């Protein structure tokens with residue numbers, strides 16, 4: 139068996155689950171957060187860093203790798219694991235999210251999505267069959283169906299996109315041939331409970347080895363996202379992993395786990411780091427702030443990451459002011475560490491039957507900044 143999911147424990151006070159995913163490249167303890175390596179690299183980190191940080195799964199983007207260097211190039215060089223020097227589990231998305239984010243540069247029909255490359259304007263057609271072939275060439279452990287991510291509040295568009303997403307899921311299943319890759323279906327339906335329900339029922343009937351919930355964190359409110367998770371997660375089979383795509387703010391991880399989510403990915407920790415923003419247990423700080431100019435303290439007292447063990451806020455502040463490359467790297471290490479560590483704490487809390495208290499304590503101390511929307515139409519650089 140190449141792929142498996144074991145549900146080890148379910149929390150009594152919430153829908154939180156403790157589990158383990160098995161892949162041909164190793165195990166993933168869930169709930170887990172996957173850092174994003176858009177172009178076959180988690181920006182500013184190397185695979186050794188990722189292993190040291192305890193990341194057990196990384197995500198890479200089919201859209202970007204298809205355009206550059208090309209899936210055939212990656213295949214010729216031994217597949218994505220060998221190409222990027224990462225021997226752990228990899229998940230590739232279908233490219234659908236990026237393509238549908240290319241506002242004004244794509245048109246979708248029942249056959250697939252026609253789009254223009256953000257690199258050179260060349261025209262391409264993503265069909266379910268092509269997206270399966272590309273992901274098979276890349277060779278990730280977990281791959282995704284092509285789906286249509288609609289503006290969440292547009293009912294008519296969501297109905298149309300859902301019909302297409304379901305038809306494409308069946309075509310992906312038919313086209314998928316590599317037994318060593320697990321193909322996940324993606325539930326869509328915007329902020330509409332009945333559409334989410336319809337989507338979950340249609341896709342579970344196709345019997346995928348795992349299910350993603352897509353089309354969230356794209357412009358809807360947190361309350362709407364939570365409501366959709368509450369509708370969708372219980373309709374998905376308990377013995378299959380559930381993956382919430384593109385969500386990675388610390389408070390969203392805690393809330394998602396409470397609603398039964400096992401996997402998350404997001405560019406947030408790495409993207410924020412490159413903008414001098416660090417997560418802390420109290421909320422977010424910006425290293426460019428003048429108050430850090432002479433601050434000898436680490437970014438977060440008690441943090442066990444390499445950055446906090448060795449460097450002061452004053453030094454990090456200086457690196458960003460001087461635009462030194464090391465600043466991006468040290469900030470990224472801290473942010474990824476915080477999310478991976480948060481997931482480890484969550485797993486420990488579920489195992490010991492104290493997840494509700496841990497969640498309450500974390501959220502009480504964490505000041506939320508209410509934006510972080512991926513925003514369809516604004517992210518051609520990838521999630």
Ligand SMILES: [Zn+2]
Pocket residue numbers: 437438441442443444445446447472475
């Ligand atoms: Zn740290």
